[in-house]
Amino acid sequence: MAEEFWRWTESRWTDPAIDWKAGKIVTGGVDVGSVSSQAVIMVDGQLLAYGNTRTGSDSPNSAMNAMNMAMEDAKVTYDDLQYTVGTGYGRVNVPFGQRAITEIACHARGANFMYGPSVRTVLDMGGQDCKAIHCDAQGKVTNFLMNDKCAAGTGRGMEVFADLLNVSINDMGELSLQVAEEPPPVSSTCVVFAKSEASGLLRAGWPKEKVLAAYSSAMAHRVVSLLERIGVEKEFAITGGIAKNIGVVSRIEKELGIKALKPTIDTQIAGALGAALFAQALAKKSGK
Amino acid sequence: MLANYGYQDGSGDYFITIDTDKCTGCGDCVTTCPAQVFEILTEDPHDPFREEPVAVVKSSEKKKIKYSCGPCKPVGERPPSPCVVSCRAGAISHNW
Known part of the structure; x- marks a missing residue:
């Protein structure tokens, strides 16, 4: 196989x-x-x-x-x-x-336990949906928003790209950062359309890391726009599988202008x- | 708690916000909405310790509210959305 x-x-x-x-x-x-x-x-x-x-x-x-x-x-x-x-x-x-x-x-x-009571904004980047949550010092939800209609910004999207580019999912974050300068993000955040766009970029001679950088920054932009709908209050933390992808996490941090708390336990x-x-x-x- | 039900896709953001601190669970929105978007639950699925009824957007409606709410949207001379008017507590708002 x-x-x-x-x-x-x-x-x-x-x-x-x-x-x-x-x-x-x-x-x-x-x-x-x-x-x-x-x-x-x-x-x-x-x-x-x-x-x-x-x-x-x-x-x-x-x-x-x-x-x-x-x-x-x-x-x-x-x-x-x-x-x-x-x-x-x-x-x-x-x-x-x-x-x-x-x-x-x-x-x-869970984020309140993992990251401590100072967490106010939690971004969960799950397998097939994405959630932006505000919570109080007890970990009680005060405001939330979920997008489960579209797989952009989720683990499933990253899995699709791992297979397309033949890069292990564990190495994707690091690899996406190995670009001299950030390429423009892929124009479509829909996973299906983004995949066709990426196939085109590969044919046009883009190296894998550049394609991956373009996809990761599109993904980061997508979840940031979701987060901005409820606003970001400090401290900010990311949970879910994508929290392990340094390429996406660092691009989200850059776009928001604040750092995410460092996890001590498996974010999944x-x-x-x-x-x-x-x-x-x-x-x-x-x-x- | 501000509960935002809806979605974001390539065409835009569509969210109905229910302020659960204001919602009394009276059910006026359920009977008013011509598209049956709302329902009353005896407990809040996002707040396990709340013990009063609360209005939520049905999970079957969540991904199509752009279309369900379309006929009521206040464009031109049309009056404000019936659900927003019906809620005496002022707990319901739409983002689009």
């Missing part, structure tokens, strides 16, 4: 320092997205483990796959989870979930993290 350049790395992580059996409340958060699924396990408000995998055609299975990855090293079982919240596109299809909460609420809450798990935090609060509320 030919190499699949779009394949991003699945991952799992467990904090070996936490003895979860000594904890009071063990909760789960599952984010079944359009492209990737994440599961997070938290103990008393501390991150214990997560799993990050690709979403298949079956949402319940994807939710279980992600949760199994998170549980494996931590040796947690489904019976140990006192409360689980589902989020993302497939949130109502999480078989072991007690409640579904929208990814907008979860991303704000923000939604699941928020879900697990809501699960903590809901478990306490239900007196479990």
Whole structure:
């Protein structure tokens, strides 16, 4: 089989320092997205483990796959989870979930945990949609806007370009910065049209990095125009898979004129993290 | 919370904003809108701890409001949109 350049790395992580059996409340958060699924396990408000995998055609299975990855090293079982919240596109299809909460609420809450209470603006660049969110110091949403009609500015668009240019998705950000001067952005932000435009540029003799730079800056411009609709208040943070693409992130920072906070945890798990935090609060509320 | 429902595409931005701090969940917008764009939910999907009803734009309408709202748009002599007028709390606005 030919190499699949779009394949991003699945991952799992467990904090070996936490003895979860000594904890009071063990909760789960599952984010079944359009492209990737994440599961997070938290103990008393501390991150214990997560799993990050690709979403298949079956949402319940994807939710279980992600949760199994998170549980494996931590040796947690489904019976140990006192409360689980589902989020993302497939949130109502999480078989072991007690409640579904929208990814907008979860991303704000997750970003509040990941980046600290100073975060006021969260930009989530997900697999198939893009969200601009304002939140308060508690991670509660105060203003939000989502664009899920168009895939411009999303991970799916970047995956399409990885395959077109035969560049691994992990290397795209760095490569897009290896241009002596910034080329004009591709004129169409629609992924389908942008792809045809990029094919034309390749035929015209543009090197890969130049085409990639042109696409990355079009993508950055697109999400900045979405962000500007609600305004950007400091501190600013980006979540989702594209937050790992330095080429897009640096172009967004340049266009906005402010820096995004540096992530300390995998930015893809923000939604699941928020879900697990809501699960903590809901478990306490239900007196479990 | 300012909840913006709608989308941005190659032709422009189309968002209906519902200020959930003002919305009382009375349902006047639901009965007024000729295109049935709104619905009342018993809890806010974006605010799990809110326990009062709230108006939202139906998910089936979100991606086509440019067309659903078109016939009511105040152009020329036409009066303001019925949903905006119907909302006594002044919670509804359109961005286009």
